[in-house]
Amino acid sequence: MDTNTVQQVTLEDTPRIKRKSSYKQPWMLHFMVLPAVVFVFIFSYVPMSGIVMAFQDYKAALGISGSPWVGLKHFRYMFENEYFLQITWNTLFFACTKILMNLIIPFIFALLLNEVRNTGLKRSIQTLVYLPHFLSWVILAGILIDLLAQTGLVNQMLTHLFGIKPIFFLGDGTWFRFTIIFSDVWKEFGFNTIVFLAALAGINPALYEAAEVDGASRLKQTFHITIPSLVSIIVVVGTLALGNVLNANFDQVFNLYTPLIYKQGDIIDTFVYRQGLLSGQFSFATAVSLFKSMISLTLIVISYRLAYKIAGYRIF
Amino acid sequence: MYHKALSYRVFTVFNNVLLTTTAIACLLPLFHLLMVSFSSTAPANSGLVTFWPIGFTLEAYAKTFNNANFLSSLWVSVQRTVIGTALAMFVNAIAAYALAKDTRIFRARNIYLWYFVVTMLFTGGLIPNYILILKLGLMDTLMALILPGLVTVYNVILLLNFFRTVPKDLEESAFIDGAGYFRSFISIYLPISLPALATIALFTMVGHWNAYFDGLIYIKESKNLPLASFMQTIIVQADMTKFDPVMVANMSPRTIRASQIFIGALPILAVYPFLQRFFVKGVIIGAVKE
Numbered sequence: 001m002d003t004n005t006v007q008q009v010t011l012e013d014t015p016r017i018k019r020k021s022s023y024k025q026p027w028m029l030h031f032m033v034l035p036a037v038v039f040v041f042i043f044s045y046v047p048m049s050g051i052v053m054a055f056q057d058y059k060a061a062l063g064i065s066g067s068p069w070v071g072l073k074h075f076r077y078m079f080e081n082e083y084f085l086q087i088t089w090n091t092l093f094f095a096c097t098k099i100l101m102n103l104i105i106p107f108i109f110a111l112l113l114n115e116v117r118n119t120g121l122k123r124s125i126q127t128l129v130y131l132p133h134f135l136s137w138v139i140l141a142g143i144l145i146d147l148l149a150q151t152g153l154v155n156q157m158l159t160h161l162f163g164i165k166p167i168f169f170l171g172d173g174t175w176f177r178f179t180i181i182f183s184d185v186w187k188e189f190g191f192n193t194i195v196f197l198a199a200l201a202g203i204n205p206a207l208y209e210a211a212e213v214d215g216a217s218r219l220k221q222t223f224h225i226t227i228p229s230l231v232s233i234i235v236v237v238g239t240l241a242l243g244n245v246l247n248a249n250f251d252q253v254f255n256l257y258t259p260l261i262y263k264q265g266d267i268i269d270t271f272v273y274r275q276g277l278l279s280g281q282f283s284f285a286t287a288v289s290l291f292k293s294m295i296s297l298t299l300i301v302i303s304y305r306l307a308y309k310i311a312g313y314r315i316f
Numbered sequence: 317m318y319h320k321a322l323s324y325r326v327f328t329v330f331n332n333v334l335l336t337t338t339a340i341a342c343l344l345p346l347f348h349l350l351m352v353s354f355s356s357t358a359p360a361n362s363g364l365v366t367f368w369p370i371g372f373t374l375e376a377y378a379k380t381f382n383n384a385n386f387l388s389s390l391w392v393s394v395q396r397t398v399i400g401t402a403l404a405m406f407v408n409a410i411a412a413y414a415l416a417k418d419t420r421i422f423r424a425r426n427i428y429l430w431y432f433v434v435t436m437l438f439t440g441g442l443i444p445n446y447i448l449i450l451k452l453g454l455m456d457t458l459m460a461l462i463l464p465g466l467v468t469v470y471n472v473i474l475l476l477n478f479f480r481t482v483p484k485d486l487e488e489s490a491f492i493d494g495a496g497y498f499r500s501f502i503s504i505y506l507p508i509s510l511p512a513l514a515t516i517a518l519f520t521m522v523g524h525w526n527a528y529f530d531g532l533i534y535i536k537e538s539k540n541l542p543l544a545s546f547m548q549t550i551i552v553q554a555d556m557t558k559f560d561p562v563m564v565a566n567m568s569p570r571t572i573r574a575s576q577i578f579i580g581a582l583p584i585l586a587v588y589p590f591l592q593r594f595f596v597k598g599v600i601i602g603a604v605k606e
Contacts, residue, residue, distance in 0.1 A: 028497040029414040029422045036411035036467045037431065043448070043464045044435040050444025109338075112331055121332060127592060128339035134584050134591065136526035138544055142551035142577045143345050146352070146570065151363045153348055186342065218318040218327075251529070255552045269442075276443045277533060289441035297438050 054287035067283075074287035084271075084288070091267040093177070094248035098184050099241045105189045107234065110196035111226065115218075129190025137187075141255035144183055145170065170256060173264030180265070184252060199233040200226070232311045239307040243300035246292050268292050346581070353377070353574035360568045376575035379567060385538055385546065392458065393543035397524040400462040404520050407466055409513060412475035413501045432469045449534055460534040461527070461542060471516050478512040479505060515594035518587060525583055547580045 054074060056067040078084050109129075116122040132140065147153050148169035155166040169175045207225045216224070250269035257265045268288060276285030307313040318324050348367060352360050356371030364370055380386050419425050440448075445464065454460040486508070487500050495503070506513070531545030538546075549555040551573050 026417075026422045026424070029417060030424065032410045032414040032497065032501070033428050035407045036472065037428070039407065039463065039467045040432060040435055040469075043445075043466070044439065047440025047444035047448050048438065050440050050447060053444065053447075109335075112335055115328065115331055116335065117328070118332070121336070125335050125339040129342050130592060131585075131588060132342060134522055134588060135581055136528065136544060138526070138528050138548045138551060139577055139581050142547075142573060143349050145552065146349060146574065147345050153345075153363075153366065156363060190342065212318070216318075217321065218324050221318070254529075255548070272442055277446060282443050282447070286441060286443045289443065293438055293441060300437055 051286060051290050053283050054290045056283055058283040058286075060282075070283075074284045075291070077284065078288060078291065086263065087266045087268055087271050090264065091246055091248045091269075094180055094253075094267060095245050097181050098249070099238075099244060101181060101185050102188050102192050103234065103238055103241070105185055106192035107196055107230070109189060110193040110200060111222065113193065113197065114200045114226075126190070126193075129193070131190070132187045133191035135187075137249075137251040137255050140183065140187060141252070144179070144256065148179065170258065171260050173261045176257070176261045176265045180252065180256065183256075184249065195233065195237060196230065199230055203229045236307050236311045236313050239303050239310065240313075242303035242306075243296060245299060246296050349574045349577055353571055353578055355571060357568040357571065360571045360574075376567065376571040377579070379572065380575055380579060385541075386543075388539040389541050389543040389546035392540060393525060395458060396461045396527075396542055397521050399458070400466075400524045401517055401520045403462065404466050404468065404471075405513065405517050408468060408472050408516070409475055409506070409509075410501060411467070412472045413479055413505055414497070415472065416476040416479035432467070432472060436469045446533060455534055456536050456540055458540070461524075461530050464530070465523075465527075468520070471520070474516060475509070475512060478509055482508055511594065514590075518591050518594060522584060522587070522591070543580065547576050550576050 050064065053064060053067070055069060055071060056064070057070050057073075058064065058067045113122060113125065116125070149155070150166045150168070154169070158164040159166065167175055169179045203226065207229075208221055211221050211225060246268065248267040248269070250267070250273075253265060253267050253270050254273070257270065269292075272285045272289045272292075275281045275288065304313075344367075348365075351367055351369045352365050353376055354369035354372055354374070355365045356373045356375070359365055359370035414422060415425055415429055417425060439445075449455060449460050449464070454463070482505060486504050490500050490504055526544055527542070528544035528548045531542040532548065535541050535545065541549075554569065554573075556569060556572075
């Protein structure tokens with residue numbers, strides 16, 4: 001910003017350059033944003049107007065303009081529906097546990113990785129743990145389905161090593177929850193360490209040197225320099241995650257769940273998909289998804305405000 | 317000097333072993349499946365394969381590459397990845413260039429920016445999107461897989477933050493030589509931002525390659541199905557009808573599925589070294605800006 005104003009001043013102070021000729025009229029800039037504006041209008045704003053369906057009994061033959069209005073009928077039905085409360089709880093449970101785990105585990109991993117002096121080893125570890133992040137949930141679900149099957153490798157090992165009877169990891173509600181959390185950590189913990197490693201690299205080395213002179217052990221340095229220096233980044237990451245408390249990860253659950261464990265494994269997004277696209281209840285599904293969007297929107301706005309207030313974080 | 321303390325040395329050894337084990341454990345499941353895909357039917361079916369192939373064979377891969385449905389899906393995926401990424405890069409980069417301009421020069425900048433950011437905060441949701449594609453007559457077309465996600469606001473913001481770090485003197489001298497905004501974008505900003513553009517292009521490509529859900533809901537004809545959706549039906553829904561029954565008669569569904577998993581992951585594994593070189597930078601640009 002500062003260099004920018006300096007430039008502006010020198011430009012205005014130079015009499016020989018006519019400003020009109022160097023900074024052309026902005027019509028060209030409008031023209032450059034135009035394609036993006038058009039695509040966003042069609043594929044984001046037009047669907048936004050489609051949420052009025054939540055207040056109608058949408059019939060494909062009648063369209064949005066012809067379908068009868070029913071007010072808050074779908075919302076009333078939603079809140080009286082016990083199953084809806086159950087999946088909201090499931091969603092919250094999954095999302096919050098994942099947020100917490102994906103904050104704590106990457107943080108500890110980053111701290112430990114920071115102690116690895118051998119650069120080659122450090123790089124290799126990073127390469128291996130970042131990889132699952134880039135594989136899709138289809139691939140990972142395929143691996144998990146095979147691995148966690150009754151006769152899969154995990155159950156085989158459990159039987160051989162500990163004599164445990166095979167566990168239905170994907171067929172038993174409680175184990176399903178465990179699998180969801182665990183596999184999410186597997187996919188994301190490595191990638192989530194990046195932001196902490198970046199913050200670790202930014203700590204002023206003079207602090208450590210001073211502690212060294214005072215004879216502090218590495219453990220003491222960790223507790224009195226490293227962790228306090230990372231508090232602000234933890235707060236930012238944690239606050240921004242607030243907007244995700246209703247995002248339990250559709251792709252993951254969709255590819256791993258079965259009707260057997262709907263009670264403990266179904267989430268809002270998969271419910272919307274089944275109600276809307278499989279059962280054709282467009283209006284009810286839209287109402288459920290609107291409810292979710294409204295809460296998420298509120299939380300995102302609050303979380304960004306908080307992140308800005310606490311740590312001065314801005315996206316642009 | 318803590319490095320020399322005995323307790324720290326013991327810790328280092330322990331720490332290195334722990335982290336290495338964890339890192340290897342992360343990839344062991346993939347490795348196991350790879351070995352299953354290389355094994356012959358009987359040992360794979362009876363679960364004898366662990367971390368070494370038994371009765372090494374490439375039959376599952378051969379069967380997959382002889383499957384017409386697989387090949388047409390592969391072609392759809394290549395098309396959507398190439399066309400989708402090229403289009404997205406152009407539209408996003410050119411918008412980011414304009415939005416990187418200062419408010420004094422481009423007064424509408426903030427209005428446009430908010431126009432885009434709103435779509436990050438609030439979306440119409442699954443059903444209205446589905447009806448839109450239906451109404452636009454895009455069902456069963458390649459464009460249904462490309463156009464809806466063309467503008468990625470997050471990438472526009474990453475790029476505009478990057479464009480703002482380009483020294484303004486470069487552009488000003490071009491203006492004095494008579495260049496316009498478009499010329500400056502093409503001849504100055506694009507070449508100078510190549511690393512940032514490459515990062516975002518790679519991420520967009522990975523996104524296209526991995527996307528399966530749009531294919532499942534927007535594509536009805538199996539010959540138009542992208543590979544990720546095709547594989548989802550085989551790997552997750554265990555639907556073997558997309559294979560010629562005679563061809564897979566004495567094959568283990570398990571080795572077929574395992575080979576699909578690897579064929580699907582292969583392009584990602586191939587670009588991963590390049591991705592890794594870039595993404596750390598990309599994430600840092602996004603996370604701790606200025």
